Amino acid sequence: MSEQGRDHPGARERLVPGCDVCAALLRQRADARRVGDHGAAQAYGRELENHPHPAAAPR
Numbered sequence: 001m002s003e004q005g006r007d008h009p010g011a012r013e014r015l016v017p018g019c020d021v022c023a024a025l026l027r028q029r030a031d032a033r034r035v036g037d038h039g040a041a042q043a044y045g046r047e048l049e050n051h052p053h054p055a056a057a058p059r
Helices: 020-036 038-048
Strands: none
Touching: 020 038
């Protein structure tokens, strides 16, 4: 079965509300899906999955 345009495991769990990078990647992935560019959609999904967010600083 093809992985065309699907989210990669863990991508949704790593989204951080208010993160401009996550928001931009989500928009780009949606645009790629809309025009049928499944390779680009997958690439944006991987970027979402791998995009780092700093852990909360210990107190």
